[in-house]
Amino acid sequence: MLEQSEHTKVHTECFQTVFEFDIESSQRKPKSSSQEKYRKLFEIAKVYSNSKVPQAHSDDVPEFDSLEESCQIRPSICTNKSSKQSQEREEKLFEKELLSLLNEEDNRLIAKSEKEKLKLPSIMMRNGGRYTGYWYKKKPQGEGEYKFVDSSRYEGEWINGYASGKGKFFDSEGGYYCGDFHLNYMHGKGVYYYADGSIYEGSWFNDKYNGYGIEVKIDSHYKVGHFRNGLKHGQGVLIFNNKEKYEGLFVNGQFEGKGQFIWPDGRRYQGDWKNGMMHGQGILSWTDGRVYVGQYESDKRQGFGTFQFADGRKYVGQWMNGLQHGTGEFTESHGHITKGVWREGKLFSLV
Numbered sequence: 001m002l003e004q005s006e007h008t009k010v011h012t013e014c015f016q017t018v019f020e021f022d023i024e025s026s027q028r029k030p031k032s033s034s035q036e037k038y039r040k041l042f043e044i045a046k047v048y049s050n051s052k053v054p055q056a057h058s059d060d061v062p063e064f065d066s067l068e069e070s071c072q073i074r075p076s077i078c079t080n081k082s083s084k085q086s087q088e089r090e091e092k093l094f095e096k097e098l099l100s101l102l103n104e105e106d107n108r109l110i111a112k113s114e115k116e117k118l119k120l121p122s123i124m125m126r127n128g129g130r131y132t133g134y135w136y137k138k139k140p141q142g143e144g145e146y147k148f149v150d151s152s153r154y155e156g157e158w159i160n161g162y163a164s165g166k167g168k169f170f171d172s173e174g175g176y177y178c179g180d181f182h183l184n185y186m187h188g189k190g191v192y193y194y195a196d197g198s199i200y201e202g203s204w205f206n207d208k209y210n211g212y213g214i215e216v217k218i219d220s221h222y223k224v225g226h227f228r229n230g231l232k233h234g235q236g237v238l239i240f241n242n243k244e245k246y247e248g249l250f251v252n253g254q255f256e257g258k259g260q261f262i263w264p265d266g267r268r269y270q271g272d273w274k275n276g277m278m279h280g281q282g283i284l285s286w287t288d289g290r291v292y293v294g295q296y297e298s299d300k301r302q303g304f305g306t307f308q309f310a311d312g313r314k315y316v317g318q319w320m321n322g323l324q325h326g327t328g329e330f331t332e333s334h335g336h337i338t339k340g341v342w343r344e345g346k347l348f349s350l351v
C-alpha cells in the first residue's frame with residue numbers, strides 16, 4: 001500500500017499568454033474568464049517522493065506455532081517523479097503584469113509585428129525572463145526561446161503567444177523534456193529525461209503522464225503500461241531492480257484488482273490485490289511444491305484457505321492474521337486426519 005509520507009511541491013517557472021499587452025497604448029486589455037486562469041508552463045505533478053509500498057509476504061514453511069514473517073518494503077511505485085532538486089523547488093506563478101515588457105523601446109519594436117512576422121532580438125520581461133524569436137501581431141509566433149530567471153528555458157514553437165507545437169524544456173537541475181506542447185503545457189507525445197536518471201516516454205496531458213507510456217526509474221523499471229493523471233492506471237508491468245516483478249492492474253498508482261507478483265527466488269502470487277496488498281482470493285506457490293490457496297486480507301492469510309506442504313501434509317480451514325485460527329482439518333503425510341479448533345497457529349481442541 002502506498003504510504004503517503006510527504007507532500008512535495010515542484011517548482012517550474014511558468015507564464016501565461018504574456019503578450020496580451022497593447023503595445024501602442026501601454027494599457028492591458030480586459031481579461032477574459034479563461035485569461036484569468038494562470039496558465040502554467042512545465043508544472044511537473046506533485047508526488048510523494050518517499051512513498052513506499054509494503055511488500056507481499058515472504059512466507060517460510062508456516063509451522064503451526066510460529067508467526068508469519070512481517071512484510072518487507074518494496075520501492076515506491078509513485079509516478080511523475082522529477083529530480084530531487086526540482087521536487088524541492090517552490091512553485092511560483094507569475095501574474096500577467098510581471099510579464100509585460102520592460103521598456104518602451106521594446107514596445108515600439110514589437111509594435112512593428114502587428115502587420116508582419118518579425119524576428120526580434122532578446123526582449124526582457126519584468127520578471128527577468130527573456131524571449132528571443134519571432135513575433136506576429138505583438139505575440140510570439142513561430143520559433144522562439146524563453147529563458148527563465150532560474151536558468152531553465154523553453155525553446156520551440158509558439159502559437160498566438162503560447163508555447164504550442166514541438167519544443168524542448170530544459171530545467172535548472174539538468175533534466176529536459178522533448179516533445180509536444182499545447183497552451184504552455186507538456187501535452188501529447190514526449191520524453192522527459194530527469195536529472196536523477198529517471199526517464200518517462202509516452203503520452204502527456206496538461207503536464208502529467210496520461211495514456212500509454214514507459215517509465216524507467218532508479219529503483220524500478222515500469223516496462224509498459226498505462227497512466228492516468230500522472231499515476232499508473234490500468235494494465236501494466238512493473239519490474240524492480242532486485243528482479244521482483246508485478247504484472248496486472250493498477251488503480252491510481254497501486255496494485256489493484258487481478259495481478260501476479262513474482263519474487264527473485266521463484267515464489268509466485270496470483271490473485272486479488274487492493275491498495276497495493278494481497279487482498280481477496282489468491283494462490284501463493286513456492287518452487288519446492290508448497291502452495292496456499294485461499295483468502296488474503298492486507299497481505300496476510302485471512303479467512304478460509306488450504307495450505308499444501310511439499311511432503312504431502314495439508315491444512316484446510318480458517319486463518320486469521322496469517323495463522324491457523326478457527327475450525328480446521330490437518331492431514332498428515334501418511335493420511336491421518338486431525339479435526340479441531342486452532343488458536344493463533346496452535347491446536348486448541350479436538351472436535
